[in-house]
Amino acid sequence: MKIRAQFGMVMNLDKCIGCHTCSVTCSNTWTNRPGTEYMYWNNVETKPGVGYPRGWEDNEERKGGWQVKNGKLELKAGGKVSKLLNIFYNKNLVQIDEYYEPWTYDYENLVNSPEKDHQPVARPVSQLTGEYMDITWGPNWEDDLAGVYETGKNDPNMKGLDEQIKFEFEETFMMYLPRICEHCQNPSCVSSCPSGAMYKREEDGIVLVDQDTCRSWRYCMTGCPYKKVYFNWKTHKAEKCTFCFPRIENGQPTICSETCVGRLRYIGIVLYDADKVLKAASVEDEKELYEAQLGTFLDPHDPAIQKEAIKQGIPEDWVEAAGRSPVYKFAVEQKIALPLHPEYRTMPMVWYIPPLSPFMNALGGQVNSLSPEVIFPTINQFRIPIDYLASLFTAGDTDVIKRVLKKLVAMRTYMRFKELNKDFDRSILKEAGMTEEVAEEMYQLSAIAKYEDRYVIPKSHREDAGDMYARQGSAGFEFMEACRSCMGGSQGEADPLEYYESGFWRELDEGSPKGI
Amino acid sequence: MSNLDIFLWVVFPYIAITIFILGHIYRYNTDQFGWTAKSSQFLEQKRLRFGSTVFHWGIIFVFFGHVAGLLIPKAWYTLFGISDHMYHFGAIWFGGLAGLAVVVGGFFLFLRRVSVKRVVKNSSVSDYVALIMLGIVVLVGFTNTAGYSASGGTFDYRVTIGPWLREIITLQPTQGMIAAMSEAPIGFKLHVLLAFLLFAIWPFTRLVHVFSLPLKYLRRNYVVYRNVKPYHKTKVAERKDI
Numbered sequence: 001m002k003i004r005a006q007f008g009m010v011m012n013l014d015k016c017i018g019c020h021t022c023s024v025t026c027s028n029t030w031t032n033r034p035g036t037e038y039m040y041w042n043n044v045e046t047k048p049g050v051g052y053p054r055g056w057e058d059n060e061e062r063k064g065g066w067q068v069k070n071g072k073l074e075l076k077a078g079g080k081v082s083k084l085l086n087i088f089y090n091k092n093l094v095q096i097d098e099y100y101e102p103w104t105y106d107y108e109n110l111v112n113s114p115e116k117d118h119q120p121v122a123r124p125v126s127q128l129t130g131e132y133m134d135i136t137w138g139p140n141w142e143d144d145l146a147g148v149y150e151t152g153k154n155d156p157n158m159k160g161l162d163e164q165i166k167f168e169f170e171e172t173f174m175m176y177l178p179r180i181c182e183h184c185q186n187p188s189c190v191s192s193c194p195s196g197a198m199y200k201r202e203e204d205g206i207v208l209v210d211q212d213t214c215r216s217w218r219y220c221m222t223g224c225p226y227k228k229v230y231f232n233w234k235t236h237k238a239e240k241c242t243f244c245f246p247r248i249e250n251g252q253p254t255i256c257s258e259t260c261v262g263r264l265r266y267i268g269i270v271l272y273d274a275d276k277v278l279k280a281a282s283v284e285d286e287k288e289l290y291e292a293q294l295g296t297f298l299d300p301h302d303p304a305i306q307k308e309a310i311k312q313g314i315p316e317d318w319v320e321a322a323g324r325s326p327v328y329k330f331a332v333e334q335k336i337a338l339p340l341h342p343e344y345r346t347m348p349m350v351w352y353i354p355p356l357s358p359f360m361n362a363l364g365g366q367v368n369s370l371s372p373e374v375i376f377p378t379i380n381q382f383r384i385p386i387d388y389l390a391s392l393f394t395a396g397d398t399d400v401i402k403r404v405l406k407k408l409v410a411m412r413t414y415m416r417f418k419e420l421n422k423d424f425d426r427s428i429l430k431e432a433g434m435t436e437e438v439a440e441e442m443y444q445l446s447a448i449a450k451y452e453d454r455y456v457i458p459k460s461h462r463e464d465a466g467d468m469y470a471r472q473g474s475a476g477f478e479f480m481e482a483c484r485s486c487m488g489g490s491q492g493e494a495d496p497l498e499y500y501e502s503g504f505w506r507e508l509d510e511g512s513p514k515g516i
Numbered sequence: 517m518s519n520l521d522i523f524l525w526v527v528f529p530y531i532a533i534t535i536f537i538l539g540h541i542y543r544y545n546t547d548q549f550g551w552t553a554k555s556s557q558f559l560e561q562k563r564l565r566f567g568s569t570v571f572h573w574g575i576i577f578v579f580f581g582h583v584a585g586l587l588i589p590k591a592w593y594t595l596f597g598i599s600d601h602m603y604h605f606g607a608i609w610f611g612g613l614a615g616l617a618v619v620v621g622g623f624f625l626f627l628r629r630v631s632v633k634r635v636v637k638n639s640s641v642s643d644y645v646a647l648i649m650l651g652i653v654v655l656v657g658f659t660n661t662a663g664y665s666a667s668g669g670t671f672d673y674r675v676t677i678g679p680w681l682r683e684i685i686t687l688q689p690t691q692g693m694i695a696a697m698s699e700a701p702i703g704f705k706l707h708v709l710l711a712f713l714l715f716a717i718w719p720f721t722r723l724v725h726v727f728s729l730p731l732k733y734l735r736r737n738y739v740v741y742r743n744v745k746p747y748h749k750t751k752v753a754e755r756k757d758i
Contacts, residue, residue, distance in 0.1 A: 080734050087729075088572040089557065089565050096558050128559065129633040191738035194730035202743035212548035215728045216555040231558040233638065235549070465744040473549060 002274040003298060003309045005318050006185065006205030006349055007243060007267065007457075008327040009257070010337045011178055012446055013355040014408075015264035018176040020044050020140065022256035022265075026180075029255045030242070035234025037102040037127055040139050041241035042256045044178045048155040048388070049142035051177075053098040056227040057156045057341065063092040064225030065188050065344030066281060073282045073345065075188060077222045083194060092222040096233065100137045102127040128233070145174050157391035173383040175355045177392075180256060181228040181241035182340065182348030183207050185272065185296065186281045189240075192223025198238070204269070204460065205349065206243045208476040214238050225344035242476040249460035257455065266449075268325030268456040269318065270332075270349075271298040271309055281345045286395040289342040296347070297332055300325070321458035326445055327351070334442050336404050338393035353446065354389045354401060356408050357382035370413055372431045379405045406432040407442070414439045415447075517691060521698040524709065525680065526689050532712035533684075539719025540727070553725035554643070559634040567628055571621025577614035578654075581607070586681050590674040603674075608666045615658040622651055646721035649714045656707045664703055671701050677708065 026042040045051045059065055063077035077083075077092050105122035113120030126133040142148050149167055152158060183200075187207050190198040197213035198220055200206070209220070209229070214237040220229045221238065229240045244254035248267075252258065257265035273296055280292035298305045300322035309319050322328065330337035330353065337351040363370075363378055379402055380386060386398045386405075394400040410432035417424035429439055445453060544551065557564050585607060593603055626647055629635055664671070677700065680693040697705070718724070 075738075084730070084733065088568045089561070091565075093557055093561060095561060129637050131633065187739060190740055193740075194733040195728065196730075196732070196736060196740050199740040199742040202741045214552065215725060215730070216552035217730065218555055218557060221558075231555075233556075233558055236552045236554045236556075237549075462744075 001308065003271055003305070003312050003314060004205065004274045005203065005269045005271055005309075005314055005322065007183065007248065007269055008205075008325075008331070008349040008351065009180070009254075010266040010327050010330045010351045010353065012262075012264040012266070012353040013175060013177070014353065014446075015262040016044070016176040016178060016355075017262055018044055018046065018144065019261055021259050021261050022178055023139075025259040026241075026256050029244075031239075033234075034127075035232040036230070036239060038096060038099050038139075039230040039232075039239065041228070041230070041239075042178065042180045043139055044176055045140070046142050046144055046146075046148070047175050047177050047392070048152045048158055048173075049145070049148050050151045050154050051142070052100075052139045053094050053227050054137070054151075055098070055154060055156075056094075056225075058154075059225050059344065062094060062225070062227070063222055064227065065223075065346055066186070067345070068282055068284060071282065071284070073278065075192060075223060076225075077192065077219070080194075083192070083219055087194070087217060090218050090222055093218055094221065094227060096128070096231075097137070099230075100139055100141075101133065103133060103135060106132070145172065148174075157388055159391070161385055161387055173357070173385070173388075175384055177340075177352075178256075179226065179228070179340075180254075180350060181207065181243070182226055182346065182350045183241075183243055184349060185277050185293070185347035186345065187224075188344070188346050189220040189224040189229045192219040193217070193238075194219060198229075201245075204245075204248070206245050206248070207240070208242060208245070208474075209238045209240055210474040211235075211237050211239075211476070212473040225341065225346060226348070240476070245476070248457060249462065251457050251459040253455040253457060263449075263454065266326040266330065266445075266454045268327040268329075269322050269458065270325060270328050271300050271305065271314070271319070271322045272296045273298055277347060281347055286343040287397040289345065290339060290394055290397070290400060293339060293342060293347050294332060294335075297328070299332075300328060315458070315461050318458045321456050324456045326449070326454060326456060329441075329445060334407070334438065334445075336407050336442065336446075338400065338404065340393060341395070342393075343395035352393060353408075354393060354404055355384060356405060356412075357384045370428065371425050372428050375409055375413060375428065376406055376431065379409065403433070407434060410434055411439045411442045411446075415443050517695050517698065521694055524705075525694045525697045526684075528709070529684050529712050532716040536715040536718055539716075540724065543719050543724060551724055551728065552722070553728070554722040556635050556638065559638065560628070560632045563624070563628045563632065567621050567624030569621070570617050571625055574614050574617025574621055575654075577610070578618055578657075581611045581614060585611075585674060586678045587685075589678065589682070604665070608661065612658075612661050612666060615654070615661055618654050619658050622647075622654060626651060642721045645717060646723050649710070649717060650723075653707065653710045653714050656703060656710060660701075660703045660707055664701065669701070671704065673700075673704060676700055677704060 022042045023040050023044055027040060030041055031037070031039040040052065043052050051057065056062065056064075059076060065076050066073050067076045068074070078086070103124045103126050106125050107122050109120050110122050123132050124135050125131065142151055145152075152167055183206055185205070187198075187200055190200055190207060193214075194217050195213050195215045197210040197215070199208060199210065201208065216236040218231065218238075221227070221231055223229075229238050231237075232239050244252075244256075247254060247258075253265070253267050257267055276296045280296050281289070283289055283292045298309075300306065300309075300319060306319050309322075310316055327337070331351050337353050339348045339351050341348070363375065382405070386401050387396075389401045390396050390398045410428050411434070413428055414424060414436070426436075429436065434442075557568075629639055629643070629647060676693070676696040680689070680697050683689045683693055697708075
């Protein structure tokens with residue numbers, strides 16, 4: 001048994017209002033540099049839809065993640081030899097247009113325009129070429145089902161659903177899906193990197209790109225089935241979500257979690273047995289992957305595990321934090337959080353509590369005399385089809401989704417009756433496999449948890465670390481003044497593209513001739 | 517043997533080799549961040565596909581062709597029973613085909629670089645310098661194979677350029693070979709000199725990615741872990757002065 005600690009996140013989709021605050025604060029913090037404008041390390045998608053980049057879930061086409069062939073786990077995009085033989089042209093690379101061509105606006109025209117009959121307008125200008133462009137796709141193009149009549153058909157999760165009907169106005173449904181890097185237990189991006197530039201941190205499981213070792217081979221982008229490794233087209237290096245490790249190391253939540261207005265994100269650590277990961281990821285039946293991943297997690301309350309973890313070098317406060325982890329509670333104890341697309345076999349560590357469709361509606365307002373016979377069948381008539389959720393979170397296993405939704409419904413019903421001081425039919429809880437204490441705890445954590453309960457983040461033990469200075473540049477991002485050869489070519493005066501140096505120093509040195 | 521000959525066939529190659537080696541060491545130590553293949557596939561891939569694949573495979577074969585023709589002495593071939601005729605057949609047909617692949621692929625890459633807006637805007641001066649220099653060296657070399665050797669030229673580089681190059685590499689140039697070089701056909705002379713010029717600018721361009729071919733990937737575990745603790749801790753523990 002090899003015990004490792006791993007940060008994980010749980011998002012309670014019931015609470016997501018699709019406001020994109022997480023995306024904006026993440027982008028302001030991490031991806032406001034040239035070459036990264038198109039990146040959203042955190043993005044919020046409206047499902048159904050093809051998402052960002054277009055069709056990322058279609059891994060028959062995109063070739064992300066792992067597959068099992070003859071009982072062996074293999075990269076879907078091809079093994080090591082095939083990667084080296086095709087290194088000059090990666091035939092599965094997703095182009096920037098599938099994310100979107102980044103643009104800015106010709107704002108100067110608003111100021112400099114001569115007097116005209118009409119208002120001057122700021123036309124969109126491509127940040128790739130500096131030329132005027134037509135905007136035809138963007139990072140949240142399908143927001144709130146915009147255009148989904150066209151694109152929704154291509155959502156792989158709609159396969160098998162009666163899509164014709166589901167896009168009829170009366171039948172239509174939607175949910176929000178905020179996404180960050182999954183910081184997988186079995187990361188296929190790390191496994192795809194020929195240079196060994198990508199790595200998983202042994203002490204906390206965060207997956208990073210060593211900017212100094214990345215050689216621009218592009219296989220990580222194909223390897224990630226969630227398409228969460230991005231290519232900085234200015235520096236020609238891969239970049240990705242860092243799980244805000246500078247904050248995490250200091251005991252603070254990631255910026256997307258900190259600023260989430262719905263307070264739907266939870267961060268904690270789980271202890272898992274690294275020796276079990278490969279076997280769990282190689283399970284033949286896709287529907288068993290969810291349980292297999294649960295099987296790798298270790299019980300942080302078990303004294304034997306605690307003792308062994310400390311013996312293997314995991315700090316005592318981390319073991320203690322693992323016991324209070326909201327991620328462990330949701331995923332293992334309450335079993336209401338589910339991994340996103342377990343069938344990719346990467347063992348993702350950002351889990352989701354599936355959204356409950358407005359269920360008062362489904363009950364037709366008759367909520368005061370509820371029995372199991374009345375409420376549970378309504379789950380099948382929820383607006384968001386069970387099959388759709390199953391395709392997202394359980395590789396198509398609808399039983400698991402039903403079990404989770406039952407728990408959520410039972411918890412709500414229980415709390416409603418409790419608040420109203422009415423007699424409650426306990427068989428509702430029993431049928432959902434819960435006790436009153438569990439329902440109460442579930443309510444506390446999912447509905448009204450305080451900051452300290454949502455984020456149980458043990459600080460990193462940097463006193464044990466070696467020479468931090470020597471590691472500069474190897475930890476996921478690097479400020480651009482260090483880059484000599486990644487600058488663009490001749491940059492004329494009218495060119496909206498900026499040099500890094502001038503962009504970086506502009507505030508300090510307004511008179512610089514390089515600045516625009 | 518004039519001073520010019522000594523400069524061209526001894527001094528200049530050694531200057532180029534020195535810049536090549538020291539340049540790489542310097543760049544590797546100071547500019548890890550800039551040391552990449554500078555792939556632009558993410559911005560444009562339709563036109564890259566043919567050009568890049570054909571060019572790169574071509575140049576790999578061309579490289580091994582040069583090893584076979586210049587670094588391996590002619591006597592070895594005789595030893596293994598490979599006649600001049602067999603050698604020339606191979607050199608002209610396989611070498612010519614590989615050379616053609618490089619020329620055609622390189623031409624496509626050049627067209628792409630100067631005509632695709634996104635790529636043009638994101639090309640640096642060093643990208644153009646590397647591409648054009650490489651193009652000239654390849655074109656001159658290809659002309660030698662296709663236009664001279666294949667059409668009955670009698671100059672045998674295996675007894676002139678080959679030994680001269682081996683002498684340069686083993687740090688013992690002799691007058692005889694320098695003289696032989698000065699009498700080589702102009703096409704071959706140009707190819708050699710331009711190639712050394714290319715070596716001199718090599719470390720300062722994207723061409724450094726040649727040395728990053730990730731062969732170690734083949735023998736590595738799939739998932740890479742890094743740990744802040746053990747490595748540095750043991751290093752510190754080993755130091756006796758602390």
